[in-house]
Amino acid sequence: xxxxxxxxxxxxxxxxxxxxxxxxxxxxxxxxxxxxxxxxxxxxxxx
Numbered sequence: 491x492x493x494x495x496x497x498x499x500x501x502x503x504x505x506x507x508x509x510x511x512x513x514x515x516x517x518x519x520x521x522x523x524x525x526x527x528x529x530x531x532x533x534x535x536x537x
Contacts, residue, residue, distance in 0.1 A: 497528060 497517055499506050505521035515527045 500524065501526060 497508060500508060500517075500519035500522060502524050503519060503522040505519060507520040508517050509520065510516065511518035511525045515529060516525060517528065518525045
């Protein structure tokens with residue numbers, strides 16, 4: 491299993507023009523010029 495989550499669209503503008511950005515989990519949206527990071531927290535029941 492990989493630790494990298496791949497987004498399908500930008501959470502800010504909804505565009506799909508994304509590229510990896512500086513390190514693990516970072517993404518850059520060319521459409522709105524924002525950078526963001528994703529982190530997978532898990533699957534299942536919240537304890």
